[in-house]
Amino acid sequence: MVSDFAETKSLFQLPEGLVYLDGNSLGPLPKAAVARVSTMIRDEWGDMLISGWNSAGWMNQPARVGDRIGKLIGGPAGTVVVGDTLSIKVYQALAAALEINAGRKIILSDTGNFPSDLYMTEGLIKSLDKGHRLKLCAPEAVADYLTEDVAVLLLTEVDYKTGRLHDMHDLTRKAHAKGILTIWDLAHSAGALPVDVSAAEADFAVGCTYKYLNSGPGGPAFIYLAPRLANQVRPALSGWLGHEQPFAFDLEYRPGPGIERMRVGTPPIIQLAALEASLDIWDLVDMNDVRTKSSELSDLFIELVESGCPDLQLASPRDSRQRGSQVSFHFEHGHAAVKAMIDMGLIGDFRAPDIMRFGLTPLYIDAQDVNKAASIIEEVMAKRLWDNAEYFVQSTVT
Amino acid sequence: MVSDFAETKSLFQLPEGLVYLDGNSLGPLPKAAVARVSTMIRDEWGDMLISGWNSAGWMNQPARVGDRIGKLIGGPAGTVVVGDTLSIKVYQALAAALEINAGRKIILSDTGNFPSDLYMTEGLIKSLDKGHRLKLCAPEAVADYLTEDVAVLLLTEVDYKTGRLHDMHDLTRKAHAKGILTIWDLAHSAGALPVDVSAAEADFAVGCTYKYLNSGPGGPAFIYLAPRLANQVRPALSGWLGHEQPFAFDLEYRPGPGIERMRVGTPPIIQLAALEASLDIWDLVDMNDVRTKSSELSDLFIELVESGCPDLQLASPRDSRQRGSQVSFHFEHGHAAVKAMIDMGLIGDFRAPDIMRFGLTPLYIDAQDVNKAASIIEEVMAKRLWDNAEYFVQSTVT
Numbered sequence: 169m170v171s172d173f174a175e176t177k178s179l180f181q182l183p184e185g186l187v188y189l190d191g192n193s194l195g196p197l198p199k200a201a202v203a204r205v206s207t208m209i210r211d212e213w214g215d216m217l218i219s220g221w222n223s224a225g226w227m228n229q230p231a232r233v234g235d236r237i238g239k240l241i242g243g244p245a246g247t248v249v250v251g252d253t254l255s256i257k258v259y260q261a262l263a264a265a266l267e268i269n270a271g272r273k274i275i276l277s278d279t280g281n282f283p284s285d286l287y288m289t290e291g292l293i294k295s296l297d298k299g300h301r302l303k304l305c306a307p308e309a310v311a312d313y314l315t316e317d318v319a320v321l322l323l324t325e326v327d328y329k330t331g332r333l334h335d336m337h338d339l340t341r342k343a344h345a346k347g348i349l350t351i352w353d354l355a356h357s358a359g360a361l362p363v364d365v366s367a368a369e370a371d372f373a374v375g376c377t378y379k380y381l382n383s384g385p386g387g388p389a390f391i392y393l394a395p396r397l398a399n400q401v402r403p404a405l406s407g408w409l410g411h412e413q414p415f416a417f418d419l420e421y422r423p424g425p426g427i428e429r430m431r432v433g434t435p436p437i438i439q440l441a442a443l444e445a446s447l448d449i450w451d452l453v454d455m456n457d458v459r460t461k462s463s464e465l466s467d468l469f470i471e472l473v474e475s476g477c478p479d480l481q482l483a484s485p486r487d488s489r490q491r492g493s494q495v496s497f498h499f500e501h502g503h504a505a506v507k508a509m510i511d512m513g514l515i516g517d518f519r520a521p522d523i524m525r526f527g528l529t530p531l532y533i534d535a536q537d538v539n540k541a542a543s544i545i546e547e548v549m550a551k552r553l554w555d556n557a558e559y560f561v562q563s564t565v566t
Numbered sequence: 567m568v569s570d571f572a573e574t575k576s577l578f579q580l581p582e583g584l585v586y587l588d589g590n591s592l593g594p595l596p597k598a599a600v601a602r603v604s605t606m607i608r609d610e611w612g613d614m615l616i617s618g619w620n621s622a623g624w625m626n627q628p629a630r631v632g633d634r635i636g637k638l639i640g641g642p643a644g645t646v647v648v649g650d651t652l653s654i655k656v657y658q659a660l661a662a663a664l665e666i667n668a669g670r671k672i673i674l675s676d677t678g679n680f681p682s683d684l685y686m687t688e689g690l691i692k693s694l695d696k697g698h699r700l701k702l703c704a705p706e707a708v709a710d711y712l713t714e715d716v717a718v719l720l721l722t723e724v725d726y727k728t729g730r731l732h733d734m735h736d737l738t739r740k741a742h743a744k745g746i747l748t749i750w751d752l753a754h755s756a757g758a759l760p761v762d763v764s765a766a767e768a769d770f771a772v773g774c775t776y777k778y779l780n781s782g783p784g785g786p787a788f789i790y791l792a793p794r795l796a797n798q799v800r801p802a803l804s805g806w807l808g809h810e811q812p813f814a815f816d817l818e819y820r821p822g823p824g825i826e827r828m829r830v831g832t833p834p835i836i837q838l839a840a841l842e843a844s845l846d847i848w849d850l851v852d853m854n855d856v857r858t859k860s861s862e863l864s865d866l867f868i869e870l871v872e873s874g875c876p877d878l879q880l881a882s883p884r885d886s887r888q889r890g891s892q893v894s895f896h897f898e899h900g901h902a903a904v905k906a907m908i909d910m911g912l913i914g915d916f917r918a919p920d921i922m923r924f925g926l927t928p929l930y931i932d933a934q935d936v937n938k939a940a941s942i943i944e945e946v947m948a949k950r951l952w953d954n955a956e957y958f959v960q961s962t963v964t
Contacts, residue, residue, distance in 0.1 A: 253831025255805035284806035291804030406689030408682035433651025
């Protein structure tokens with residue numbers, strides 16, 4: 169374990185003079201990933217060719233890497249597997265959960281959920297054509313909507329816009345009391361704060377690796393399945409690598425044991441190499457230390473921005489215990505203001521209609537960065553630089 | 567265009583002394599992919615960070631690369647998009663086709679189809695729970711089973727075991743005459759032989775890029791959608807990047823135009839960099855030349871192996887016009903025999919119960935390689951080296 173985060177910061181490539189507060193959207197490059205990927209490509213793909221599937225351990229890598237991610241979210245070995253995209257993993261979890269709770273027709277989510285989770289749900293509902301319905305409530309009202317006709321509670325723990333943090337333990341307990349299965353999307357949680365899917369008794373959890381876990385653009389997603397459910401889940405996306413014996417090439421599908429059945433097709437080995445390089449850094453830190461530091465940095469950031477920019481309205485919970493690892497502000501000219509900040513060396517991002525988001529990621533962001541960021545924001549606001557922004561801010565990936 | 571394939575061969579990293587006849591399973595490394603991926607990682611991810619989605623063109627890369635693949639399979643610009651795995655793309659195509667042909671309940675495939683296509687079909691049928699049925703016939707009998715109760719014909723054009731090639735034009739025409747939609751899996755076709763999905767009037771086509779297209783382990787898949795269908799298809803896997811306006815973050819899904827709606831989640835940008843390096847090589851050749859050379863090499867290989875190894879029985883069609891770009895032999899000790907060949911520097915692979923497969927890939931395999939391969943096979947057979955093989959051949963990815 170490292171004693172402070174200066175050491176982890178040195179492990180990332182961070183462009184000189186830039187403050188990067190967008191690691192909640194795309195984590196920066198772990199320096200070691202360059203060599204790790206090159207070695208994988210040259211020595212494994214290049215030299216081992218097809219035998220890399222065994223000799224280099226590619227075939228089991230989704231489970232092996234799943235175990236590494238499991239450590240960060242409270243999933244014991246053999247409960248997490250890596251692959252596909254987060255949208256696909258949401259679909260797998262929801263399809264499975266709806267079959268287990270087949271007598272109920274309501275999927276409950278909230279208006280703070282990431283849209284793709286809702287879109288995948290809509291798509292599944294239409295395909296099933298069995299009268300399922302997606303019910304959305306306000307994030308703060310979820311507990312009130314946990315009724316006995318709800319099949320599945322599908323929530324993103326940390327709101328991608330505001331950083332508002334759900335209480336996973338409490339909501340899962342309340343859901344279970346009504347016979348509701350839970351699917352937790354950890355896109356903005358994994359690597360952002362301590363998560364314990366086991367202690368919370370979550371049924372399913374899914375997440376991506378390219379935000380706080382720094383695996384690079386399009387890094388694979390992950391899925392957790394509670395051990396008590398693992399062998400009763402029927403995989404809707406029953407691909408060959410989730411088969412009990414993929415290389416028997418049987419004409420009929422038989423699900424593999426436990427979480428293995430959540431695998432679908434051939435895993436993205438080059439992306440996995442980058443992810444492993446990033447997970448090496450996560451091995452060096454304690455998630456509780458990350459959380460403590462994240463709260464400190466976020467509190468400092470709020471304090472500095474609020475004192476310097478009276479026109480900005482905090483969109484995130486003020487209490488750090490109710491926030492993930494980002495801070496957002498409402499501002500009607502936010503789109504152009506973020507662009508002006510980027511031109512001055514502060515990268516944050518914008519989410520419609522008026523949210524400016526800033527990720528506080530202790531692995532590579534320190535108090536000095538936070539001070540610099542706040543100064544830039546203050547200057548943009550004081551000089552009304554958004555009025556000068558010459559071009560429209562392109563929207564970017566969450 | 568290159569005048570001969572010595573030039574393309576020099577563009578691949580091929581271990582000294584090895585004959586690699588397994589490019590039908592995992593294509594070898596294009597040398598340029600090492601630098602291409604490193605540059606993408608260091609200069610795009612590392613330096614551009616989140617802005618790479620726009621500045622480096624990541625966001626549109628699945629469509630741009632789709633157009634490049636379209637050229638290899640007869641798909642006009644705007645009809646192919648890249649992403650996910652082949653199993654997911656099969657699912658998307660099948661779910662869409664079954665909805666268009668909603669009055670019919672039979673999915674027709676053959677026993678030579680790759681099992682994952684059948685597994686994904688089984689999974690979808692169970693989820694839909696509407697009385698659909700997967701009917702399998704022998705590959706040579708497909709035309710006889712094209713009856714008016716069939717909704718979808720789902721075939722892999724080239725049999726992964728034997729290399730037997732379906733007549734896509736003829737079967738599609740016959741299927742359409744009965745009101746049947748067609749999904750063609752081009753896993754062993756794209757980059758193996760000329761394909762023209764437009765001329766064949768295929769409705770859907772899917773494929774992978776890590777075999778003949780040499781994109782590396784776990785490279786993304788692709789999907790083609792006939793323009794006449796594109797805007798009536800409802801995407802079952804309705805992920806945010808297939809939304810009409812992904813960055814509006816609406817709570818309701820609206821499909822994007824045409825093939826864009828077949829996108830699901832965040833694309834694997836590192837794998838895409840490797841794929842683009844490989845496609846640069848494909849830009850240098852004419853697929854008809856590749857086909858001519860592949861047939862020559864395959865015919866030579868069959869002739870040499872048959873003359874030297876009377877115990878081996880050809881499992882592939884003898885007429886090269888009825889084969890893809892691989893040659894297979896039946897041999898009861900094939901598993902151990904392939905291992906013995908690998909120890910002698912010839913990489914082929916084995917498929918249960920008794921198939922030894924050899925891919926003939928002109929981009930980097932020449933007549934000298936074929937002669938050497940045949941000599942090794944002859945020696946293994948003459949000396950019964952399979953009896954000596956010390957360890958079991960691990961199965962590898964198709």
